[in-house]
Amino acid sequence: MQVSLPALKAFESAARLGSFKAAATELSISPTAVSHHINKLEQRLSVTLFVRTARKVVLTELGQELAAATSQGFQTIESALEKISAKEKQIDVATTSSFAALVLIPALQEFYAKFPESKVNITSGDGIEPNNFTLPIRLGEIDKQSSADVIKLEEFNLFCTAHTATQFNQTDRMTIYTTEWKNSALPKVPLDAWLKLNGLQNRDISVRYFDQELFGIQQSLVENAYVFCSNTLTQNYLTAGILTELNTQAISSQLCYYIANKEKHLSRHNFMFIEWLEKLL
Template sequence: MHTQLPHLNSLKVFDSAARLRSFKKAAKELNVTPTAVSHQIKALEEALGTLLFERKTRAVQLTQDGELLAETTHNVFQLLANVVNEISSTKNIITVSTTSSFAAMWLVPNLDKFYKSHPEIEVAIKTNEQVDDIEKDRRIDLVIRYGIYDDSIKNSIKLITESVGMYSTPSYVLNRDASTDINLLETKWKNENLPEISWNLLLSNKVHKNKIFNIRQFDQEHHVIQAALAGQGVALISSLLVKNALNQGWLQDYKIAEIDQEIKGFSYYLLVPERNIRNKSILEFKDWITNEIR
């Protein structure tokens, strides 16, 4: 039966073209020419006696047979990769996709702890503010997302729900004259689906006692933290992301008399694609980050 299978290389080329929906992108991924990809796909179609792609002017689209084969090759290559990683003596590489701020302010500073206990695993970090389709994009092994957690999401686990606090450098507190304006720093979400957490909402309908508040916005939380570290004002930011800065004494809590309520934030949650739920290296990382972040 095995002798009837197409050549493995042609299946690999097909898998790449089907996943990326482009011969040109597949050629770039495989480091070959688009013509070579086209020839491999044509040879595979002739061997199977069916069309796998519909060729359009500037795009290709999978046929029904192509969709069926794409789903199978996708699963088979991922399973093969998982087994090879598990039995190989070389270092395993897992790719984690997450937000820029979480990567910069929590994951990277804590990653050395993971390496000490798992030296055989290397973590590659991909930052993206958009939502990746991890079931289709095999370049991503797991994602850490930020937002409102829904426990009905398959193969997901909530890592932590943050609180939001007000922080500044000790020098900002000491050097700010009581009569001067207060600079307030905040994040304006790129993701419009996230509910607003802002100084204006917190200060609305409050008695300001002649204080003047200047609000400055950034589109990344770690930019807000960097501005606070530079002594530019008081940051409204996740207590999780400033934990290292607090431990080092670089930032401290800042109390504004007009704001006395608890500020609720969002959740960080981990999501593993179906193909990786039994991958040993990914399970090791999942166990580590679940325990470390809590």
């Protein structure tokens, strides 16, 4: 049986408040409209739901039964709407461990200051399966991505502590940490091309590899060594004075950060997050 939703809402409010006038105030309609809705509902059901007196309305037995059902039903709907609203404010992000640790997490306080109603949930790892509800911020090959999905092109250079930088031209042999991707489909880090670009191909260099840029950066700090990595991941270290960028020529790469099928993820809060992130990068 089909009945009017506004009529059910008017009935539920009147039953809960014990007054057509109070229901009208709650629903921002006239008492006459409330009475009309309930009369139509009674006609549709062929029952009497209220006993009307001059001063009050009282539920009949059948009215009490319907009141319990409508109250529970509208509470269930309200609860679902609140959950959906809260979910819409949550921004789920899946990205690499290095990008999460070195870029996103340090900047979250700034994001929350601008958008305090939002909540960001970050999942990191290289094997995360994307879905329609998660922003997948990935590292990939430029030529394989839509230009609309790319949020940052990767450049590489050499980084180290300020003290280590003073020894760059005085050291016969140096150690450079860099990355050999776990995902072999990714383009290689352009270390050889960078060495040639800067005339360093004949230097005595020991190259050591990790499968994540984060580890190479950390190890270079521990050993006062050099790390060849993207400028995206070192910005916070540079700002804090922990690392310095060598006075060498940076080199472009075939790598980029991108959000796969970005246009499909543009809810209001996701849009705010993407816009903020692109400015951050």
